[in-house]
Amino acid sequence: MDEREHLFRREYGRMVAVLTRVFGVHNLPLVEDVVQEAFCRAVDVWRFRGMPENPAAWLMTTAKHCALDALRRERTARVFAPEFGRLLQSEWTLAPTVENLFGPAAIKDDLLRMMFSCCDPRLPRTSQVALVLHILCGFSVDEVAGAFVSGHEAIEKRISRAKKALAKSKTLFNVTVAADFSARVPAVRDALYLLFNEGYHGASPEAAVRTELCREAMRLTALLLEHPFGATPTTYALAALMSLNAARLSTRIDASGNLNTLFDQDRSRWDQQLIEEGLKLLELSASGVELSSYHVEAAIASIHALAARTEDTDWKSIVSLYETLAAIAPSPIIALNRAIAIGQSEGAQRGLDEIHAIRDRNRLSSYPFYWAALGELELKCGRHQDAGQHFTAALQSARNPAERRFLEERVAVCRPPSTVSPGF
Amino acid sequence: MSEFTYLFRGRQTTGSPEERQKHLERWIAWFKDLNAQGYIKEPGHPLEGTGKVVDGKQKIVKDGPYAEAKDVVGGYIVVEAKDLAQAVEISKGCPILEVGGSVEVRPIQVLNT
Numbered sequence A: 001m002d003e004r005e006h007l008f009r010r011e012y013g014r015m016v017a018v019l020t021r022v023f024g025v026h027n028l029p030l031v032e033d034v035v036q037e038a039f040c041r042a043v044d045v046w047r048f049r050g051m052p053e054n055p056a057a058w059l060m061t062t063a064k065h066c067a068l069d070a071l072r073r074e075r076t077a078r079v080f081a082p083e084f085g086r087l088l089q090s091e092w093t094l095a096p097t098v099e100n101l102f103g104p105a106a107i108k109d110d111l112l113r114m115m116f117s118c119c120d121p122r123l124p125r126t127s128q129v130a131l132v133l134h135i136l137c138g139f140s141v142d143e144v145a146g147a148f149v150s151g152h153e154a155i156e157k158r159i160s161r162a163k164k165a166l167a168k169s170k171t172l173f174n175v176t177v178a179a180d181f182s183a184r185v186p187a188v189r190d191a192l193y194l195l196f197n198e199g200y201h202g203a204s205p206e207a208a209v210r211t212e213l214c215r216e217a218m219r220l221t222a223l224l225l226e227h228p229f230g231a232t233p234t235t236y237a238l239a240a241l242m243s244l245n246a247a248r249l250s251t252r253i254d255a256s257g258n259l260n261t262l263f264d265q266d267r268s269r270w271d272q273q274l275i276e277e278g279l280k281l282l283e284l285s286a287s288g289v290e291l292s293s294y295h296v297e298a299a300i301a302s303i304h305a306l307a308a309r310t311e312d313t314d315w316k317s318i319v320s321l322y323e324t325l326a327a328i329a330p331s332p333i334i335a336l337n338r339a340i341a342i343g344q345s346e347g348a349q350r351g352l353d354e355i356h357a358i359r360d361r362n363r364l365s366s367y368p369f370y371w372a373a374l375g376e377l378e379l380k381c382g383r384h385q386d387a388g389q390h391f392t393a394a395l396q397s398a399r400n401p402a403e404r405r406f407l408e409e410r411v412a413v414c415r416p417p418s419t420v421s422p423g424f
Numbered sequence B: 001m002s003e004f005t006y007l008f009r010g011r012q013t014t015g016s017p018e019e020r021q022k023h024l025e026r027w028i029a030w031f032k033d034l035n036a037q038g039y040i041k042e043p044g045h046p047l048e049g050t051g052k053v054v055d056g057k058q059k060i061v062k063d064g065p066y067a068e069a070k071d072v073v074g075g076y077i078v079v080e081a082k083d084l085a086q087a088v089e090i091s092k093g094c095p096i097l098e099v100g101g102s103v104e105v106r107p108i109q110v111l112n113t
Helices: A007-023 A025-049 A055-074 A082-088 A091-101 A104-118 A125-136 A141-148 A152-168 A178-200 A207-226 A233-246 A272-285 A293-306 A315-328 A332-346 A348-356 A368-380 A384-396 A401-414 B017-036 B084-091 B095-099
Strands: B002-009 B040-046 B051-055 B060-064 B073-081 B102-107
Touching: A007 A025, A007 A055, A007 A091, A007 A104, A007 A125, A007 B017, A025 A055, A025 A152, A025 B017, A025 B040, A025 B073, A055 A091, A082 A091, A104 A125, A104 A152, A104 A178, A104 A207, A125 A141, A125 A152, A125 A178, A125 A207, A141 A152, A141 A178, A141 A207, A178 A207, A178 A233, A207 A233, A233 A272, A233 A293, A272 A293, A293 A315, A315 A332, A332 A348, A332 A368, A348 A368, A368 A384, A368 A401, A384 A401, B002 B084, B017 B040, B017 B095, B073 B084, B084 B102, B095 B102
Parallel strands: none
Antiparallel strands: B002 B073, B002 B102, B040 B073, B051 B060
């Protein structure tokens, strides 16, 4: 069942990747037409008969036939992928060449080629992620816009610009040269990390959308790990971080879209299988000399995952891991998280002092959870009125209904109990 | 009970992969539902989009059907219903209507022997 859920979306990326290899990046619109045609043919038959035994293979075979049709129809009018020269022109070599290109191992490489091509450092990072979602994960412009909580037009412009850049690159990124691979892989990991975070912390009000984004990021990271050049300690660390955080995802936002902080989550509902997987990946990441921010973030996530109750959390280690993180990639958000951890291990007032000591904390003023953190700590110190003001400030920068609902509740908690008029 | 043929015209040609899968799933569910209620007499067949049209006394063979995509018959089934009104009512659940397609409901003539 699970395999058939989002089947079209998943197969879309695979079909686009292999067809782009065949037709060349400059023929992306033709690629998209051929994929749509394969979907049409599938629906034409399946609506009467139900899905076949192996729908993914059926779709891919259909895509291959559609590709052969298009190659024969267009071979005088178009130039296809230059790397195959005349192989796609002559009827003698056409079918066997295409047959080879549609082999399972070839398709896997094509997905990586496409992923690396989308993460071109010349493109802004958000465009890279939008392109990955659109081309590899089969999200329409509207679906990408929904995921980013952005307008249709803005996303359309961003995607079409990115596609143009891709078309101009003449050929897909070559993943067979180790040096090129290693040079590009950090950009790919960063894009996947951003994609995951968009799902985990992002602004989309729909829990289902966010779960989808996290799942797509994990799927593509797993693909990266399957490649010998991609399976590095840092990629393992990224995969570990995703698994360990994803284990908490369903308790973080519940089915009705309500937000639960780490402190109120039902820990018995954390996904133990993902936690185990994450811990295994974390172990695999612990070799070599590089300590990436992913390593540290995964370590923090593992401490949370292993604590049966909030009060069992090893906050001291978390504080020191945030300090390591700040040394690798300093940011006010990391400083804020460190302060919150200090608030847990050394008391709320100490946490507040640390927040007030963050040098560039003005950069956090539009981040709702900065104000919420101040509110929680003030509340713990018993200063309800101050806490209420902070939560009200947080409410003003809330990005979606779930955050709004959550913060409204916190504001309500801070109100003094209504004075009952004495009933003389 | 009488028999009716449903001729399905048109197909969904745009939409995101997710939307197209959802559309397919609605078809499959509709079919299952019809079957469970005993309406389906013959599950019919999907038809390929291409073919030939043989025309007139001269038997001219043309590539076809050269109709607009929305007019091409993409498949048919045979249902069993009380009367035309019921057959029409049942057809209203067909997902093809959501994507601008149509269902042609045609009573099958009964030959008295």
